[in-house]
Amino acid sequence: MPDGRLKRLADMKPLADLSSPLTPPSLEAERNHEPGYFKGRRGFNPNFIPEFQVELPTLSKSLSDDAAPLVTDANKHVLDYENFSLVMSKSRRLAIYTACNIEGEQSKRDKVARQGKDEWFYDLRISPHHQIGEDLYRDNELDRGHLVRREDPVWGDKAVHANDDTFHFTNCSPQHSGFNQKTWLGLENYILQNARLHELKATVFTGPVFTPNDPLYRGVRIPRSYWKVVSVFSEEQRSATAYEIKQDHLLEGLEFLYGKYKTHQVSIHKVERMTGLKFGPLSTYDGFSNEEATVGSEVSMPLSDWRAIRI
Numbered sequence: 001m002p003d004g005r006l007k008r009l010a011d012m013k014p015l016a017d018l019s020s021p022l023t024p025p026s027l028e029a030e031r032n033h034e035p036g037y038f039k040g041r042r043g044f045n046p047n048f049i050p051e052f053q054v055e056l057p058t059l060s061k062s063l064s065d066d067a068a069p070l071v072t073d074a075n076k077h078v079l080d081y082e083n084f085s086l087v088m089s090k091s092r093r094l095a096i097y098t099a100c101n102i103e104g105e106q107s108k109r110d111k112v113a114r115q116g117k118d119e120w121f122y123d124l125r126i127s128p129h130h131q132i133g134e135d136l137y138r139d140n141e142l143d144r145g146h147l148v149r150r151e152d153p154v155w156g157d158k159a160v161h162a163n164d165d166t167f168h169f170t171n172c173s174p175q176h177s178g179f180n181q182k183t184w185l186g187l188e189n190y191i192l193q194n195a196r197l198h199e200l201k202a203t204v205f206t207g208p209v210f211t212p213n214d215p216l217y218r219g220v221r222i223p224r225s226y227w228k229v230v231s232v233f234s235e236e237q238r239s240a241t242a243y244e245i246k247q248d249h250l251l252e253g254l255e256f257l258y259g260k261y262k263t264h265q266v267s268i269h270k271v272e273r274m275t276g277l278k279f280g281p282l283s284t285y286d287g288f289s290n291e292e293a294t295v296g297s298e299v300s301m302p303l304s305d306w307r308a309i310r311i
Contacts, residue, residue: 043080
């Protein structure tokens with residue numbers, strides 16, 4: 001959305017009462033996949049990048065308590081899909097984080113075209129009550145935003161499975177259409193296109209920033225901002241970078257007001273402070289985290305052009 005223009009959702013289509021919660025999902029009326037559907041999914045591979053092990057982030061105690069358990073094993077909470085994995089929040093009914101492997105060389109060959117109208121599914125490996133379905137997105141400007149971008153995991157002999165796996169509500173997060181289609185897409189294009197161009201292997205972690213002050217809409221707190229942590233390995237270097245993408249907005253009565261969309265390159269340490277996640281030694285390959293340790297204060301850089309990204 002261009003700077004200085006505020007767009008009122010209430011001017012487009014009527015909104016439900018902000019405090020009115022979503023009705024529990026009716027699985028007879030909703031599309032869903034049983035646990036057996038996901039048999040053989042390989043999930044996120046921490047050894048995907050040669051000589052650069054990248055583990056799933058660890059959860060703080062509060063996040064661990066909030067992680068949605070698998071129905072088959074209450075002690076487990078990682079959902080594996082083809083070439084990506086994620087962990088869901090019980091209280092927010094959104095992913096705490098997603099983790100995806102991108103194979104740039106194969107991705108160029110294994111593109112899968114988007115087919116017709118998007119259809120989203122519940123993943124019944126966790127309770128449907130820990131997932132947000134279609135009711136949140138009806139008759140408003142909220143997009144069903146992919147956290148793992150549809151094209152990112154689409155490579156290898158099960159590329160079609162990877163494509164279809166991204167259309168689960170577990171991988172969906174509410175994003176205003178202007179935010180999803182412009183700011184978010186620009187960064188995602190930059191990452192994937194460079195992985196394909198230079199035939200890189202990359203890992204991408206993505207998630208929302210949860211705060212108790214996030215605006216309430218239809219019983220769901222809409223995240224104000226999102227983050228990404230990207231790591232790559234090449235013959236020249238090992239690299240890890242982090243980004244915060246936020247939508248400044250106000251909540252007044254029965255409407256959202258969305259303002260300027262801002263993207264910053266930030267430190268991995270900042271993402272850890274915002275989320276309660278820990279990325280292990282990954283920050284040692286992040287120039288912004290190293291710079292923060294030297295200067296003793298937070299370091300960030302606004303991005304008006306993706307070419308300004310510092311690796």
